[in-house]
Amino acid sequence: MDPLLAFGFWAFVLTFAGIYAVFVLGLQIEVGDTGLINFGHVAFMAIGAYTTGLLLTNGVTVWIAIPVAIAAAAAGGLLLGLPTLRLRADYFAIVTIAAGEILRITIQNEQGTTGGTQGLRSASGPWRDFNRDVIDWFDGIGVELDRRVPLLVIVWASALLVGLLLVVLGRTPWRRVLRAVRENEDAAAAMGQPVFSYKLQALALGSAIAGLAGVLYTFFSTTLFPDNFEPIFTFVGFAILILGGIGSYFGVVVGSVVIAFIVSGTRFLDFPLDADKVAALRFVVIGLIIMGMMAFRPQGLFGKKEELHLDA
Amino acid sequence: MDQFLNTTINGLSSGSIYALGAIGLSLVYGILKLVNFAHGDFMTLGGYVAFAVNVSAGMPLSVAILAAVAAVAALGLVLEYSVWAPMRRKGAGIMQLLLLSIGLAFVIRNMILFEWGGDDRRLDVDQFQSWNLFGGVSITAIQVTVIATAGVVLVAVATMLRTTLVGKTMRALSDSFDLAEVSGVNTKRVVIYTWLLAGSLAGLAGVLAAIYTTLTPNTGWFLLLSVFAAVVLGGIGNAYGALVGGLVLGLVQEWSTMLVRPTYKEAIGFLVLILVLLVRPQGIFGQARTV
Amino acid sequence: MRDLRKRFGGLHAVDGASFSVRRGTVTALIGPNGAGKTTAFNLVTGFIRADAGHVRFAEHDISRRRPDHIARLGMVRTFQLTRVLAKMKVIENVMLAAPDQPGESFGRALFQPRRWRRREAEVHEEAMELLAEVGIHTHADEYAATLSGGQRKLLELARALMTHPRLVLLDEPMAGVNPTLGRRLLDYLQRLREERGLTVLFVEHDMDVVMGVSDEVIVMAQGQVIARGTPDQVRADERVIDAYLGAEPAAA
Numbered sequence: 001m002d003p004l005l006a007f008g009f010w011a012f013v014l015t016f017a018g019i020y021a022v023f024v025l026g027l028q029i030e031v032g033d034t035g036l037i038n039f040g041h042v043a044f045m046a047i048g049a050y051t052t053g054l055l056l057t058n059g060v061t062v063w064i065a066i067p068v069a070i071a072a073a074a075a076g077g078l079l080l081g082l083p084t085l086r087l088r089a090d091y092f093a094i095v096t097i098a099a100g101e102i103l104r105i106t107i108q109n110e111q112g113t114t115g116g117t118q119g120l121r122s123a124s125g126p127w128r129d130f131n132r133d134v135i136d137w138f139d140g141i142g143v144e145l146d147r148r149v150p151l152l153v154i155v156w157a158s159a160l161l162v163g164l165l166l167v168v169l170g171r172t173p174w175r176r177v178l179r180a181v182r183e184n185e186d187a188a189a190a191m192g193q194p195v196f197s198y199k200l201q202a203l204a205l206g207s208a209i210a211g212l213a214g215v216l217y218t219f220f221s222t223t224l225f226p227d228n229f230e231p232i233f234t235f236v237g238f239a240i241l242i243l244g245g246i247g248s249y250f251g252v253v254v255g256s257v258v259i260a261f262i263v264s265g266t267r268f269l270d271f272p273l274d275a276d277k278v279a280a281l282r283f284v285v286i287g288l289i290i291m292g293m294m295a296f297r298p299q300g301l302f303g304k305k306e307e308l309h310l311d312a
Numbered sequence: 313m314d315q316f317l318n319t320t321i322n323g324l325s326s327g328s329i330y331a332l333g334a335i336g337l338s339l340v341y342g343i344l345k346l347v348n349f350a351h352g353d354f355m356t357l358g359g360y361v362a363f364a365v366n367v368s369a370g371m372p373l374s375v376a377i378l379a380a381v382a383a384v385a386a387l388g389l390v391l392e393y394s395v396w397a398p399m400r401r402k403g404a405g406i407m408q409l410l411l412l413s414i415g416l417a418f419v420i421r422n423m424i425l426f427e428w429g430g431d432d433r434r435l436d437v438d439q440f441q442s443w444n445l446f447g448g449v450s451i452t453a454i455q456v457t458v459i460a461t462a463g464v465v466l467v468a469v470a471t472m473l474r475t476t477l478v479g480k481t482m483r484a485l486s487d488s489f490d491l492a493e494v495s496g497v498n499t500k501r502v503v504i505y506t507w508l509l510a511g512s513l514a515g516l517a518g519v520l521a522a523i524y525t526t527l528t529p530n531t532g533w534f535l536l537l538s539v540f541a542a543v544v545l546g547g548i549g550n551a552y553g554a555l556v557g558g559l560v561l562g563l564v565q566e567w568s569t570m571l572v573r574p575t576y577k578e579a580i581g582f583l584v585l586i587l588v589l590l591v592r593p594q595g596i597f598g599q600a601r602t603v
Numbered sequence: 604m605r606d607l608r609k610r611f612g613g614l615h616a617v618d619g620a621s622f623s624v625r626r627g628t629v630t631a632l633i634g635p636n637g638a639g640k641t642t643a644f645n646l647v648t649g650f651i652r653a654d655a656g657h658v659r660f661a662e663h664d665i666s667r668r669r670p671d672h673i674a675r676l677g678m679v680r681t682f683q684l685t686r687v688l689a690k691m692k693v694i695e696n697v698m699l700a701a702p703d704q705p706g707e708s709f710g711r712a713l714f715q716p717r718r719w720r721r722r723e724a725e726v727h728e729e730a731m732e733l734l735a736e737v738g739i740h741t742h743a744d745e746y747a748a749t750l751s752g753g754q755r756k757l758l759e760l761a762r763a764l765m766t767h768p769r770l771v772l773l774d775e776p777m778a779g780v781n782p783t784l785g786r787r788l789l790d791y792l793q794r795l796r797e798e799r800g801l802t803v804l805f806v807e808h809d810m811d812v813v814m815g816v817s818d819e820v821i822v823m824a825q826g827q828v829i830a831r832g833t834p835d836q837v838r839a840d841e842r843v844i845d846a847y848l849g850a851e852p853a854a855a
Contacts, residue, residue, distance in 0.1 A: 037407060037410075084586075084589075087590075087593065089406075090347055090406060090407075090410070091544075091589050094540055094544065095585070095586050095589055097537060098537060098583075098585045098586050101537060101578070102579045102583060102586075105578060105579040106576075106579065108575070109575050109576060168713070169709075169713065172706050172707075172712035172713075172719065173698075173699075173706030173707045173712065173719060174706060174708065174709050174712040175712075176691075176695060176699060176707075177699065177707050179688075179690075179691060183691060184686050184688055186650065186670070186682075186686055187682075187686040187687065188671075188688075188699070189650075189669070189670040189674065190648070190671075190674055190679065190680055190686075190763075191671075191674060191679075191699055191700040191765075191766060192671050192674035192702065192766055193699065194671050194672075201709055205709075235414055238411065238414065239415070242411060276430065277426050280425035281426060282422075283418050283421070283425075284418065284422045284423055284426070286415075286418055287415045287416065287418025287419035287420075287422065288415065288419060289415070290411065290414060290415025290418065291395075291412055291415035292415075294404075294408055294411050294412040295399060295412065298408060306690055306746045306748065307690045307691075308690070
């Protein structure tokens, strides 16, 4: 196999994994730390992606587009959370999918603005040029870079930064309150903790991170389609969360790489089967992973059993 | 007026499919505390079994329907014994079961994809026959089939729930499992009946959906959120509520097309869902509980 | 002296009950099972909303306030069926209750590490002291899930006291706790009353404890207040005797 082709392939898979890692780190704050089961998480990624895309295609500089996109996603989280966070956990889960789908259907229908099902083309704007410039620069100093490398580096740098942020936050009393809220809201309230406010903060932060994933996705995918932001995306995210371990940030990274490999990486392995059938089997495997984990090791690969809060 | 009647017919068609799906989902949710995200894929399976019998094997639609119903009911029972009961014995909580059902949904859906491929399939029914009732109001043969079949079954189920011992027990358990268990009810038997009922109705709903729309591995999954909406609308655990909720949801979705673009009608349904959860989370028929 | 009053009336489980608790007293709330005592607690601390009536605490009308708000105002409760944070460590359970923690704010947690680390050390020390006071400090680094029922009661007590409350409502604080330790706790509570002016309202079934330690006793039955007064007065009150004999033949 052509070594360069193999590298390009790996760059693709790992970039995809990195984007998922950022996405799921946001989910981890909501689910793992605060106990909010948010099945609509992909909607905030969509907000981040489409905001970036729309701003860039309208000539806004990337330095403004990115923070605005992240802020928009966070605002979306707040908007969703304000009326719905007081609901019971399973109702909240259902509401979040419903909200996410409403957003996606709206994006799909407002063809004029978003390109609808035709897609928002060239959403990554000047990214292509920037990418080329970077490659050329390295070329100039004698290093031949695969064209996928800059994005790979940026994606994982982002994942690392977000991970670092969460680890730092993880040691603070702030996160301790989130965990208390997850654990037993009444007890937390009895201690004077404003439970609702903390849930909202977690949702806003998680959504902002999802928004960042959306920004990265726009650079990765260049054309945005509403179909990319279906609930399946969130559920695969949950698969990563479950595999890596609810509560473990390192687990998110490992889980992302494994699942990304399964989803897109197995393309190059030779199976005595039709390509379509292999595609179907991939998701059977992911489904089995979710089931197996939930049945036999609900804390995931790196989660702590004592801190598992799913059995409630 | 014509538009109103036409959309009403459309609403009753899709609504009865929702209702069939919702009753089973609601009872399983209420009695077994399982938010079954694989329920949509049960429906899809029903559609494909019917396809296999009706198109691949060339048998009449009625046989196909029976096969679909039986197949999904059987699957429900198999899963209960191999997955749900053991997990409950382990003390699995509602979220754990929910996530497990998501994994199951992936598995079922993709095994269907594996077996039958992703192309649109159609069952062997007359796609074009329709009758003009009066003025601009028309109804298709398919709609008649859907509404008639669903109608008969829904009435039968409603009667069963109301008059038979099993039915009443199911309703009681759905309200409070612990209470019913203490009062000496044979919960094991009720659990079996619940899955039989849920599976059968899901299978039927899948066949009707396949007839009414097209059959793809995603058919049931796409319907699932609307079915959830119907369940919530009627009150979780309340079978009558699910029935009414399904019909109401179908009607609301179709009527909304008189005001907004038809492509938005699903979104309208989800909006209704959110509003109901915010304003009256116990649904139309539920009793106010701590939410 | 200003009165620290709590007066309320609600419906159903609590049917038009009214009482007030004076500041700096140890008051016992007694009554047969089902009298509405825990419901009263829930109503007063904001966990349930009353259908009618109101609650006043230290010049504030708290009838419609959320539980966390009420707790921050200085009225804190424990639960009859303990609600500890099982998947967190014992010491964390207590530290969470400390007021004024800059580290609990997102912005300050991220950007002012030195400030909150200092406070964190203080909180940690105080938490250990409280745990020692209630006798479970050896379990500080274990997960709260490993504690026994009685130990959980003690943890809830430590947690409640950590908030530096003005009024603490204890729902059966001695249940499952061994008598010597229980005695020690009551002495501790009385000390707090003297040193800090802590007001205590507790639900208890053990009559020796009630009579020995309370300044005042309030008796509830069937959702209403049927008597109040000093322990001696209440003990001799016919209505009280009737209520207990009628509802619980083996009481007191």
